[in-house]
Structures are given as C-alpha cells and as structure tokens.
Amino acid sequence: MMITGFEIQNFTAFKELEVALSPRINVIIGSNGTGKTHLLKVLYTLSNAGELPPNAGHSNSDLEVCISERLLRLFLPAENKISALHSGGSTARTKLRMKNSDNSRVSVSFNYNSEFARFEKDGRPTVSGPRPVFIPTKEVLSLVRGMRHPDYDRATVEMIFDDTYIDLAELLVHPGFEDEASSIAEDPRLSSVVRGLVDLVGGRYRWTDVGGFCFEAGSYQEKADPGRSKSKAGQIYQDSTVTHFVAKDDSSLASSMTAEGFRKIGVLHRLLCNGSINPGATGVLLWDEPEANLNPRLIKNLVQVLLELSRNGQQIILATHDYVLLKWFDLLMDKGKEDHVRFHVLAQDPGVRGVSIHSTDDYSMLANTGIAKTFSELYDAEIERSLDGVTL
Amino acid sequence: MTKVQEFDLELAFPGAKNVIHFDDNVYHGSSTVQRVDFIAEYEDRHIFIEIKDPDIPSAQNVGAFEAKMKSGKLVQSLSGKFRDTLFFRSIQGHADASVLYIVLISMEKLENALLLAKQDELRRSIPLRHADWKRDCAASCIILNVAQWKKKFGDQSLRRISEGAVA
Numbered sequence: 001m002m003i004t005g006f007e008i009q010n011f012t013a014f015k016e017l018e019v020a021l022s023p024r025i026n027v028i029i030g031s032n033g034t035g036k037t038h039l040l041k042v043l044y045t046l047s048n049a050g051e052l053p054p055n056a057g058h059s060n061s062d063l064e065v066c067i068s069e070r071l072l073r074l075f076l077p078a079e080n081k082i083s084a085l086h087s088g089g090s091t092a093r094t095k096l097r098m099k100n101s102d103n104s105r106v107s108v109s110f111n112y113n114s115e116f117a118r119f120e121k122d123g124r125p126t127v128s129g130p131r132p133v134f135i136p137t138k139e140v141l142s143l144v145r146g147m148r149h150p151d152y153d154r155a156t157v158e159m160i161f162d163d164t165y166i167d168l169a170e171l172l173v174h175p176g177f178e179d180e181a182s183s184i185a186e187d188p189r190l191s192s193v194v195r196g197l198v199d200l201v202g203g204r205y206r207w208t209d210v211g212g213f214c215f216e217a218g219s220y221q222e223k224a225d226p227g228r229s230k231s232k233a234g235q236i237y238q239d240s241t242v243t244h245f246v247a248k249d250d251s252s253l254a255s256s257m258t259a260e261g262f263r264k265i266g267v268l269h270r271l272l273c274n275g276s277i278n279p280g281a282t283g284v285l286l287w288d289e290p291e292a293n294l295n296p297r298l299i300k301n302l303v304q305v306l307l308e309l310s311r312n313g314q315q316i317i318l319a320t321h322d323y324v325l326l327k328w329f330d331l332l333m334d335k336g337k338e339d340h341v342r343f344h345v346l347a348q349d350p351g352v353r354g355v356s357i358h359s360t361d362d363y364s365m366l367a368n369t370g371i372a373k374t375f376s377e378l379y380d381a382e383i384e385r386s387l388d389g390v391t392l
Numbered sequence: 393m394t395k396v397q398e399f400d401l402e403l404a405f406p407g408a409k410n411v412i413h414f415d416d417n418v419y420h421g422s423s424t425v426q427r428v429d430f431i432a433e434y435e436d437r438h439i440f441i442e443i444k445d446p447d448i449p450s451a452q453n454v455g456a457f458e459a460k461m462k463s464g465k466l467v468q469s470l471s472g473k474f475r476d477t478l479f480f481r482s483i484q485g486h487a488d489a490s491v492l493y494i495v496l497i498s499m500e501k502l503e504n505a506l507l508l509a510k511q512d513e514l515r516r517s518i519p520l521r522h523a524d525w526k527r528d529c530a531a532s533c534i535i536l537n538v539a540q541w542k543k544k545f546g547d548q549s550l551r552r553i554s555e556g557a558v559a
Contacts, residue, residue, distance in 0.1 A: 379540070
C-alpha cells in the first residue's frame, strides 16, 4: 500500500498544502525553516495511526488520545499541548489528511484550543497498516546501546529525543539474518543491495548483547554451495553458490568508534537485514536529510540503493538540502526501469503568509530552489574574481 | 570593431588591438600542436579563447560531447590547448604578456554547479601555478556559458548566427 497524497491546513508553518505523491521516490526540497521535517513527521504520524500501544483501548477516543500523544512525542512543542501545533493567527481548524492507494484515508483535525485531535468522518484508521520507517537526521546506531540500557532514564531520553529516534532504536534491535543463530532468511531481492551497502563502508554492524552495535570489517564472498548435489549443478535456476560474510580480522569496533556517515549506511543495512524495510510489505520509508554527515562520494551509491529499493516496490520520501543527492537522482534514474522521482519544493510564500509547495517530475524545472541559487551565486562570485576589470 | 566567427557563433572584441584566428590549419601546417581557437590581444593582456558549441543547431552528436566531458577528456584537451598555445606564443616573443584563458561552452543544460566543478578541474590540470614558478602561467582561467558571457561582456558581444540578430 502506498500513500497517494496528503493535505495539511493550519499546521505549524503551513497554511494550506495539497500534495500528490509518487508511488516510487519523493524528494522534498526547501531551505531551513520551511518545514521539510514537519511534513515527514505528519506523514509518519498518519501512516502509523492505527498502531496502538499494547495496553491501549480500541475505542475511537482511545485512538484519538494515542494520535494526539503521538503528535506531541514527534514534534515536542515547547508547550506540551496539541493546540501548540496549530498555526498561529487563525481560528480555522488544523487538518491533517492522508490518502492511500487502497482509497483508505486517515484524517484528523483540532483547533487552537483543542485538548485532543479528532478523527474526521471516514478518517479513522480501520486497521493497523504497514509499518512506516522514519530515519531522522542524526545517526541512531551508536545511541541504541544507551537508549536500550536497563538503567536508562526514560524521562531523560524522551526529553532529548523525539519519537522518530526512539522508534528507530526499537526497530534496529530487532534480530536480523546477519545475527548469530538467527533463523531469518535473507530476502533474495535485496541481496545485491545489502552486499552493496557492506562494500560501501567496508564491513557491517552487528548487534551484540554487551556492546551494542559493533562494526566488523570485511565483505561478502561467494563460494560454491557445499550442500549442492552434482545433478543440481546443471540446473541454471538453482543458486549453486552461497555467499558468506568474511571478516577481515577478528577485531570488532564499537559503533561509536566508526565514522558517523558509515553508521548511517549501517542503519539502512540493519533495517534491510531485519525486515523492518521490506519493499511491498512494510510501509513508506521517510528519511530526513540522508546526506547529513555522509561523504559526498557515498551519495551516488546511496541513490543507487534507494532507486533499487523503489524498483522493488518501496515508496520513499526524502527531505534534502543537497545538490549532489538531487543531481544523482536526475542522472541515475532510469525511465526504462520505470523509475519515477517527484520533487516537492517548499518555499516561504508571502502571498499565502506561510509555506507553499510546488511539485514537479522534471528535474530541469528545479532551477529556482535555494540549492541551485547557491551554486549560481558561487559561480557569479568566481566569474567576478576571475574577470575583474576585463572587457573585450 | 573586430568580429570573429566560429561556425554558428559570432564574437565581438570592440577594444582589441588584434584578434588572431589561432586554430588555423594553414598557419600551422603539418604541426599537430594543440591550439585554442582565438587570441585577442589588448594593451595589457592577451586573452586565449576556446569555444565549445554543443548547442549548435546542426549538432550531430551532443552525446559524444557529454561523454567527453564526463570522462575527463574534455578538461585534458582544454588544458593541452592552453599549454601548447602558451608554449608557441612564448617562443614567438610574447613570453611576458599577461594571459587570460576563457573557455566558452554553449551547453545550456549544464548547471552552474557542474561548470564550476569543471573549471576547478581545468585549473588543476593546466596547472595555473606551481611552487617552483616565479609567476602564475595565466592571470586567470574561467569557463563561461553563453548567458554568463553575455552578462559579463554585454549582449552585443556574442551572437548565434543562425538566430539572426543579436539575441
């Protein structure tokens, strides 16, 4: 199930937005303060709205209390009230609406003085849908150990981290096929992606009971399957080799000792290995600034991985500031493989006294983003310096 | 006013003392020296000009130009032309002239960020300076697109001939 679109009214910096999403890849672009992260969090809230804590009731009002608390835990407004998320200067209700590919909807609304958000007519989630994944800007792999420690202070952790961090830490500790004694089988569709990620950082992160996530240098190597019979060798559809991770040496490093950019790749690797991201079965992947702390040279590979996931049916929504990331999407997307990338540009719009959004499937129409302008300014300054006083 | 033509582009050099069509097979004979298209001579400087026009309406193979650009061969060729021309001119007696190298690339779809990256690459490839040199081999080196050329030197400075009047 995909999210086909969403609508936001009178919420934080947004007056009114209506967006149609690509079932493949969506890239949200905008300068700081235009609300990219807010959009991702709204979608995360709505796509997770049917998910209830284990001990919660199932009545309408139980669900409404849950989604209201959820909004507060994701946005952490200074004043811990749902009404703090209402955009100022308006008496109209805040409305958050999302539509799915199966025509189901989730929509909630609240007012500037509401205590709880209310589901609109036909807007209550009927069943718990496929679980979305949110990867926030800061790396989480090295934080898991502290966040999962038996002596940790929940209140402190929750004061520092919003629920995107806490949820991701939770997903990361699910067992993966790379863990020892794991019975989870690797998804063959993703094997090239998983190996690609390991090659990218020169090893893999594994969960250990004592040390949290540790980094093991090494790579995958193919070997003939010792279990295969000779008669099977002739059958081309029979995978006659097995791949094993071969560690370079016995040492492993605490994840906090490795580069932050590598840990971000490690997060994606882990989520694929433990089935938290399972294209077609799990929900949307929301990723806030994938480029943060990543060496620009790794971005090309990251974009290839994201395109490969989308080809397998994974809907992806990214928020970015990064020219390199955008440009690689433009250069690497392959319409022959049915790749589809939709760009959504957020900008302060004096006309509507808020942030407006403009969506396009055409990269060449993105000339007016802050990112492109930055390079134009650089280029102008360079020409000015190089040709100072020169006339023909 | 001195005007020169490179296929479909016409360039004007109103203040130049002299503009030499340097990439002239007759002049260079059987030599395979690499050369820039034009040299515009001014009182205080000589400007080397190399023109790449993949946006020419009759272009047969824009893909080849893009491939050349991506492979790094374009930058190699641009720096080679500069070095050979500089060598030729030094022996010719212009060793002391202050030299400026301007490359005009007409490819509109090339973004500023990419032009900027190619330009930095070109400067390293020439190279403009060396720790053991007494001075830089060129005062400057820049890659311009059509819009930037016109912005810097005026709308009258560059014309696409097939489009008729000054665009």
